Amino acid sequence: AAMAAERTLAMVTCTAPVNIAVIKYWGKRDTDLILPINSSLSVTLHQDQLKTTTTAAASRDFTEDRLWLNGKEADVGHPRVQACLREVRRLARKRRGGGEDAAALSLSYKIHIASENNFPTAAGLASSAAGYACLVSALARLYGLEEELSEVARRGSGSACRSMFGGFVQWQRGERPDGTDSLALQVAPETHWPELRVLVLVVSGEKKPVGSTAGMQTSVETSPLLKHRAEVVVPERLAQMMQHIRDRDFDGFGQLAMRDSNQFHATCLDTFPPIFYLTDVSRHIIALAHRYNAHHGHTKVAYTFDAGPNAVIFALADAVAEFVEVVRRSFPPATNGDQFVRGLPVGSAALPPGLEAAVLTEPVPGAVQYILHTKPGPGPQLVDDPSQHLLGPDGLPRSRA
Ligand code: DP6
Numbered sequence: 040a041a042m043a044a045e046r047t048l049a050m051v052t053c054t055a056p057v058n059i060a061v062i063k064y065w066g067k068r069d070t071d072l073i074l075p076i077n078s079s080l081s082v083t084l085h086q087d088q089l090k091t092t093t094t095a096a097a098s099r100d101f102t103e104d105r106l107w108l109n110g111k112e113a114d115v116g117h118p119r120v121q122a123c124l125r126e127v128r129r130l131a132r133k134r135r136g137g138g139e140d141a142a143a144l145s146l147s148y149k150i151h152i153a154s155e156n157n158f159p160t161a162a163g164l165a166s167s168a169a170g171y172a173c174l175v176s177a178l179a180r181l182y183g184l185e186e187e188l189s190e191v192a193r194r195g196s197g198s199a200c201r202s203m204f205g206g207f208v209q210w211q212r213g214e215r216p217d218g219t220d221s222l223a224l225q226v227a228p229e230t231h232w233p234e235l236r237v238l239v240l241v242v243s244g245e246k247k248p249v250g251s252t253a254g255m256q257t258s259v260e261t262s263p264l265l266k267h268r269a270e271v272v273v274p275e276r277l278a279q280m281m282q283h284i285r286d287r288d289f290d291g292f293g294q295l296a297m298r299d300s301n302q303f304h305a306t307c308l309d310t311f312p313p314i315f316y317l318t319d320v321s322r323h324i325i326a327l328a329h330r331y332n333a334h335h336g337h338t339k340v341a342y343t344f345d346a347g348p349n350a351v352i353f354a355l356a357d358a359v360a361e362f363v364e365v366v367r368r369s370f371p372p373a374t375n376g377d378q379f380v381r382g383l384p385v386g387s388a389a390l391p392p393g394l395e396a397a398v399l400t401e402p403v404p405g406a407v408q409y410i411l412h413t414k415p416g417p418g419p420q421l422v423d424d425p426s427q428h429l430l431g432p433d434g435l436p437r438s439r440a
Contacts (some may be wrong), residue, residue: 049144050430051180052422057089057164058082058201059237059351061296061343063303065251066259066269073197074221077269078212078260078277081201082353083229084237085416088382091169092422093154094429097175101149106430106438108154108170122194123175124150128416130191131182139169144182152177153429153436158411164239164349171195172202176419184262189223205229205417207284209277229415232287236359236383238352239411240366242320251346254307254314264309268302289355293341296353297328302345318348320370320406326351327369327398331362333399360388362407363410368399370407384411 044142064079107113156166162173175192193200206229226291258265283291307314328342340362341353363385431437
C-alpha cells in the first residue's frame with residue numbers, strides 16, 4: 040500500500056548569509072562538539088551582497104554521498120560535513136518516531152550536495168559560516184525538519200550557528216557538556232536598525248597564515264589574556280552590546296565593537312608562538328578610522344577584523360559616502376578597470392578642506408582592492424524557483440558559465 044507514496048528524488052535549494060562578530064568567538068572548551076569558551080554576538084550581512092547557495096538532493100538511484108563546492112567535487116567525508124549530516128538524519132529519525140512514514144523521504148537514500156558562493160573565496164571573506172548554515176538549512180528542508188538547527192550548524196563551524204538567524208544574533212556559550220544549550224538566539228531582527236550599514240574593505244595581498252580552528256586552539260592552550268577575556272571581559276561586554284543594539288546607540292555599539300576586535304587580536308599576540316592576522320594595511324585603516332572619528336568628535340565609523348586582514352566597517356547611512364571618499368583618497372585604486380565600490384550604491388561626497396588636512400595622510404595606492412557596501416540582512420532562505428537548483432534532474436552539477 041505504501042509503494043505509490045514513496046518518493047524517489049527530492050531536491051531543495053537554500054541560501055544562507057555571512058555574519059560578522061562584534062563580540063568575538065575565539066576558543067573552544069570542546070573541540071569535537073565545538074563548544075566555545077565564551078558567548079559571542081554578530082550581525083548577519085545581507086544576502087544580496089554575500090551569500091552561499093546550496094542544493095541538496097536525495098535519490099534512490101544515488102550510489103554514494105557526494106559534494107561539490109564552487110563546481111569542484113570535494114571530500115564529503117570531511118568530519119564536520121559528516122557531523123552535520125549525521126545530526127540532521129538523527130533529528131529526522133527522531134521526528135518520525137522510528138516508524139517509516141511512507142510519504143517521507145527515505146533516510147537510507149544517498150545524497151548529493153552542491154554549494155557555491157556569490158563572492159570570490161579568494162576575497163578572504165569568511166565563507167565557512169555561510170557554507171555550513173546553508174548546508175544544514177538545505178538538509179533540514181529536504182527531510183522536513185522544523186526544529187532549532189543552530190545546534191547542528193555549530194557542528195560544522197562555530198560561527199555558522201549565528202548565520203542561522205538574521206539581524207543581530209547571540210551565540211550563547213551554554214553550560215552543559217553535551218552542548219544542547221550552546222545555541223544561537225536572535226537579539227533583534229534586521230529591520231531593527233534600518234540606518235546601519237556595513238563596508239567590507241577587501242585588502243590586497245596574502246592569505247591568512249593560520250586558520251581559525253588551529254589558531255584558537257593554540258590561544259586556549261597558551262594565552263592567559265584569552266582566559267581573562269572569556270571569564271571576565273566578555274560576560275560584561277555581551278550585556279553592554281545587547282543594550283547598545285536595543286538602544287540603537289551607534290557610539291556605544293561602535294566603540295565596543297572596536298575594543299573587542301582589538302582585544303581579540305591582542306589575544307592572538309598573547310598566543311605563543313604569536314599569531315598575526317592584521318597587516319600594515321589593516322593597522323593603517325584602524326588609524327584612519329580613529330583620525331576620522333576624532334575629527335568629527337564622535338564615533339562615525341567602527342572597524343572590526345576577523346582572522347584575516349580585511350576590515351569590516353560599521354557606519355550609519357549618512358556617513359557612508361564621506362567615509363568611502365576618505366578610503367578612496369587614502370588607498371587610490373590601482374587602475375585596472377574593476378569597480379572600486381560594489382554592492383549597495385554609494386553617493387558622491389566632497390571632503391571639506393579641514394577634514395582633508397586632519398584625516399588624510401600619504402596615500403597608499405592599491406592597498407585596498409575594493410569596498411563592498413552592504414547592510415544587515417535576514418537568515419537562511421528557501422529558494423522556490425526550481426531553475427535555481429545547482430543540481431540537474433540527474434543529480435549532477437549543472438554546467439556553469
Ligand atoms: C575570528 O567559526 O571559523 O571569525 O569553530 O573552528 O570553525 P571553527 O572557527 P570559526 O571561527 C571564527 C572566529 C572569528 C570570530 C567570530 O566569528 O566570532
